[in-house]
Amino acid sequence: MAEPLKAHKDKKESMTMHRYTDRVVLITGSGSGIGRNLAERFAAEGATVAVADINGDAARETAKAITDLGHRVQAFTVDVADTVSVHGLVEEVESALGGIDVLINNAASTLDLPFLDLSEREWDLDVGVTLKGPFLCSQAVLPGMLRREGGVILNIGSVNGFSYFGNDLYSAAKAGLLSLTRALAVRYGPRGVRVNLIAPGTIRTPFWDGRLAKDPAVHQRLARWYPLGRIGEPDDVADAALFLASSAASWITGTALTVDGGLLAGNAVMTADILGEEY
């Protein structure tokens, strides 16, 4: 298959803008992967970032790396699936950093188990973190956003919310997250709160560590399914998030933006088979 026109590395003409000066951005699951990169990128654009993760050490480590670059950030420990923990987090963030302007619901859980082996416990874990978490976090930040007559909630969904790729409960939870996105967008749009969802395809993060340990070539094989010829990087998601949470997206709410190299647009491998072409 042909090389993509532009390799990811070449893509960043990156002139850092400062779209988030004086904005407080709370990001769940930001001790690792996409969330950590979001924390770094929002902080680099002037935001005061609340790095929240169930892994307190990872949150502190992320916050330290961002502080060392001279940006404003604070680490918090939270379990997004626990209502007391979430309400405690939002109170702490608001008293330490001020009212939350942007909430990014990023934390999620995926268990790799065959459907018939899944128990109620696994449902509670995957759906609890991936869908109940955004429900609890949104419910906790919304009163402040409504008092201030504005705010942005950005949900990190997945292509798994649109199509099935082997994770039964995670898919169900991500599809529910799309529905929650639309509900909150319609309900609170009239009061100045925008709610959108980003649906990434495969992104190179520690989320994949377990599978890579068993199958080091998995990312190479997966790249074949992406019309743009590669899997994604955390920066691909951050670029979309920095736009959707900014005033440049002020008339966009209730939408789902796929950041998936064209995966959901159609089936590149099958298309080549139909056309009898090499892929």
Ligand SMILES: NC(=O)c1ccc[n+]([C@@H]2O[C@H](COP(=O)([O-])OP(=O)(O)OC[C@H]3O[C@@H](n4cnc5c(N)ncnc54)[C@H](O)[C@@H]3O)[C@@H](O)[C@H]2O)c1
């Ligand atoms: N990596 C991918 O291929 C991919 C693809 C599509 C969507 N996503 C989505 O992107 C988001 C981030 O994924 P990632 O790849 O960066 O994963 P990751 O495993 O690198 O990071 C997830 C973070 O969430 C934290 N977390 C887990 N449970 C939590 C809880 N109960 N409360 C608070 N924090 C918790 C973890 O400690 C970890 O730091 C998730 O919503 C995931 O579904 C990832």
